[in-house]
Amino acid sequence: MDKSVPQIGQIAKVLRGRDPGEYAVIIGIVDTRFVLLADGDKRKFDSPKKKNLNHLQIQNAISSEVESSIRETGRVTNAKLRFAIAHFVDRLRVEAQEKGE
Incomplete structure (x- = not known):
């Protein structure tokens, strides 16, 4: 598991909890152990999920739109969060197809 420092706008895969396998975007960093996640759908920007980093798989993708x-402005629209996740998942699917999986 990658223990690098998480960044705002970075995509994370939830490993444990109510939504395992779901992707979300880091919209806040609480401390060295916890981040705030939102996906723009079930988890809106205004009510993010506080998640332990040990329960996440931080992805290498950072959404520049969300981050900027x-x-x-100190916030991001839920539509931008949904778009960032959809774009990331589409890219994963294309990469998997290219590998012939």
């Missing part, structure tokens, strides 16, 4: 929006 939070940096500039």
Whole structure:
């Protein structure tokens, strides 16, 4: 598991909890152990999920739209969160097809 420092706008895969296998975007960093996640759908920006980093698989993808929006205005639209996750999942699917899985 990658123990690098999580960043705002980074995609994370939930490993444990109510939504295992779901993807969400890191919209806040609480401390060295916890981050705030939202997916724009079940978990809106205004009520993010506080999640232990040990229960997440941090992905290498960072959504620049989400990151810059939070940096500039302190918030991001739920539509942008949904778009960032959909874009990431589509890219994963294309990469898997190219590998012939």
